[in-house]
Amino acid sequence: MSDEMWVVRAGLKARFAQEFIDNSYVAINFVDFAPDDLARTDEEKIKARVTSPVNRSHATQLISFGYRISVGDIVIVPRLTATNRDYLVARVTGPYQHIPDAPLSGPHRRAVEWLGRFQRDDISEAAANTMGSLSTVFRPTAVEAEFRGFLTALEPLTPNGASQRPTSTPTTLRAHEAPEVRIAPAPRPRAVAQLDIELDGQGRARISCPHPALAMEQTPRHVDPGSDWAGVPGIYVLTGTDLQQSSARTGNERTLTTTLIVRPWAYVGLSEDFLGRLSSHRQSKPEWRRALLVRSGGQQQFSSDDIKYLEHKVHAVLEETGEVLLAQTTPRGNLSAKPRFPSMLDDCADTVVAVLRLTGTLI
Incomplete structure (x- = not known):
């Protein structure tokens, strides 16, 4: 099973976060650049559409979402709103899907299982700055080790997804419930090199x-x-x-x-x-x-x-x-x-x- 870590934003000011929680998926839009099913094309054809720096950014993020994210990967969804200041954590449970009549969150979708959340106040300033990236989809490589430290003691999501810190110290998840904490493996096997x-x-x-x-x-x-x-x-x-x-x-x-x-x-x-x-x-x-x-x-x-x-x-x-x-x-x-x-x-x-x-x- 793969275990890469990704960030997927839920729209401007996390406007689609509740939709993601209620329906157990994450999604992205970019329909002006790629309204079609990514499963019916490939990376090189997506790259061939690039005509500007903005297009290049969209292509990179679509390729990550459609072809790089794998079942088993961890997804972090920032939810920094007036009522919630936390990061939602999920594990990807299904392959890329294209939904033609999708809501505004976008037609490019991945099914997920929600694992919990951790609070904005608990992360370092370096991590907060990394999460301030303008990209919708990216890997938080520079602060991944810090984020993985939160995975064994996530706060649970309430039924409506509300962020409410427990009055007592969060209980560490049981061994069979906790996502494994380890360095993410390479996305594919690579040739052994003797130098x-x-x-x-x-x-x-x-x-x-x-x-x-x-x-x-x-x-x-x-x-x-x-x-x-x-x-x-x-x-x-x-x-x-x-x-x-x-x-x-x-x-x-x-x-x-x-x-x-x-x-x-x-x-x-x-x-x-x-x-x-x-x-x-x-x-x-x-x-x-x-x-x-x-x-x-x-x-x-x-x-x-x-x-x-x-x-x-x-x-x-x-x-x-x-x-x-x-x-x-x-x-x-x-x-x-x-x-x-x-x-x-x-x-x-x-x-x-x-x-x-x-x-x-x-x-």
Whole structure:
């Protein structure tokens, strides 16, 4: 059973929260962008509709709701209204559904089982700031560990869903009732990677993987790639961190509290001239910290179509993690690539992301 954690908003000012509670589902709208049944299309066709940054945001959220959320996942629904200041917690119990004549909450729906709630006053300011995201559907990755700490002692929902804190300390749920608290697993099985790593005197990490056959090098921003990277086709991933700052006044003395949220970001590209490309990116890209260079580790180099496919696949796997900001547009132009061994390149993409985790690029 999956156990990812998601946030799904119940409309402006939680206007649909009671509808969600009464009917045991969560839903989203976005009918101006996607009124049709997501089960009758696929992710790439949804992405192909994007014509603006707003469309891109809608596409990302629809893909998460329609294709990423799984049965067994935990859903948090903020309910911050004049009468309630809490977060509703549910477990997804059914697959994506499209309801043609749905109410204003939207036709895109997931059946859920309500588990309880926890209070807004009990969470940290960092968590409150994360939940202040404008997105309707997102993963609260930065504060997931904090939220999972609430799952074994949720306050029950009353029949009408009212939020009323018990007069006594909440009773911990019995073992068979409590949702299991654990680190969420990867959304799908990934290829096992066995790596050999060698660090040189300038900080370059030379990484090789026998299966799939890959040669990689992680190079600090201020260091050029090794000479053996000249004139070989491959892909690269630039990595850095994005700082999000928010301030709030709290307490009787109106103390100003500033919170910094650090999130990793990445940029995926392809090249046959790594030295020239990274030199250019030092001038044109945001303040990236490291570059992971990737090429074939076998006797046969990657073809042009191979690296186009691999660039797109690595971007997709990074996007699937929900852990990294990807500001660039999905490289859709590479969908027409005809790689020689796509299944092998799929394993390569998983291995690249495994290396990024190993080196601390992803949280």
